[in-house]
Amino acid sequence: MRISDLAKATGCHLETVRYYERIGLLPPPVRSKAGYRDYRDSDVERLRFVVRSRALGFSLEEIRSLLTLASRTELSCKQVDGVARTHLAQVEAKQRELAALATELRGMIETCHHDTRATCAILQSLAG
Amino acid sequence: MRISDLAKATGCHLETVRYYERIGLLPPPVRSKAGYRDYRDSDVERLRFVVRSRALGFSLEEIRSLLTLASRTELSCKQVDGVARTHLAQVEAKQRELAALATELRGMIETCHHDTRATCAILQSLAG
DNA sequence: CTAAAGCCTGTAGCTACTACGGAGTCAACC
DNA sequence: GGTTGACTCCGTAGTAGCTACAGGCTTTAG
Incomplete structure (x- = not known):
């Protein structure tokens, strides 16, 4: 999946996807032979989470925390x-x-x- | 009146005063022999207007318009x-x-x- | 084969400040 | 007269969260 597909699937601006990668909010995806970004379904999920959190007004730093917290699924959600x-x-x-x-x-x-x-x-x- | 006096008189941060001058929201004041800014009472009034407008959430561009409109006192205020x-x-x-x-x-x-x-x-x- | 669309990187712009660094100036005290 | 400390100067860079180029590659449709 290319960057424009990811952008469409999440409603996120294409340049914003690259920006989120640059600041470490999204992991660097694998690249095609020509150097094009190649995204998985899990990237769509992660970016949807970010977009939705942004829509609710969370800051990028808060979202960074939420993403970290979400990954430790065995702990309580306090x-x-x-x-x-x-x-x-x-x-x-x-x-x-x-x-x-x-x-x-x-x-x-x-x-x-x-x-x-x-x-x-x-x-x-x-x-x- | 020096810049710190103006800042105190208006509740505006000193660096913000210089910033407002740089973007043309405040006129460049006369300078002392040593190059220090020297403000008049009219500058206090103008900056108070800006500070109060900012507190009400007007953007700097809106304030620029308001200042221009305010100066043409003979026209209607529509x-x-x-x-x-x-x-x-x-x-x-x-x-x-x-x-x-x-x-x-x-x-x-x-x-x-x-x-x-x-x-x-x-x-x-x-x-x- | 060619042209358009899409992708790449890096950088600059936006709002409204705020915070330096490094240097010059002024007032008071000894 | 000297020195200390507070003040001022200018220019630049940083903040949040994008957005928009420029200039150059790659892919795809006709």
Whole structure:
């Protein structure tokens, strides 16, 4: 399986596949005689895991941890749970941050009466 | 006023001030005999505007637009309003995205029964 | 046989900073 | 007058997570 097939099978950009290999997130695949990358089904699985984790907002470092943890199948998944909970907490923190921003932006926009810029409530608010 | 005073007065990191100057967001200030930057009160105002806008999540390009729009005080502020509304829409879109992520993460975490990794619901969910 | 499509590597670009290294300058204290 | 320490200068490189080339090979379809 060539790199473009892997990309299609996972929904991952082709250049991103090479990038993940470069940073060690994907193992270097075997090469054809001409030097082309040749992927197996297990590579599709691994990359799907990465793509899905990225879609859930995990960082590449978190994904690296998850992949390592996942490979030790005989152990308990408490650490996996920990990574997921930590990430959820980060997402929730970001949510609170955005909620505060949205409130403030809405307040600014509502206060503005669309007269001249010299008296614009938005600009005044941004000026502090 | 030296660069460290400006940084203190605005809550902006000193290196960030130089960065903003380099990208043309702040005008190059006059220099002392020894080549030190010398800032006025108007620079404090402008940088405060930038810092506050950044805190509200505006991009540097949006802030560049806002600064240009703000300088034409005799015109209506409809364009300013447009920039603010567009930004609010982006924040709201991000909020929806995070809400979906959080829901999915919570589902994953709740389903996990903390047995071995081979049967870990989180890892299975990430595998797709 | 030829042309297009696909692959290779290496490097540069993106956002918004932050952090050096190495050198010059300024103020205060002794 | 000298020296110490804090400040400033500039240029460059690093951060995350890609994305987009350039220039050169290989494969495939007609």
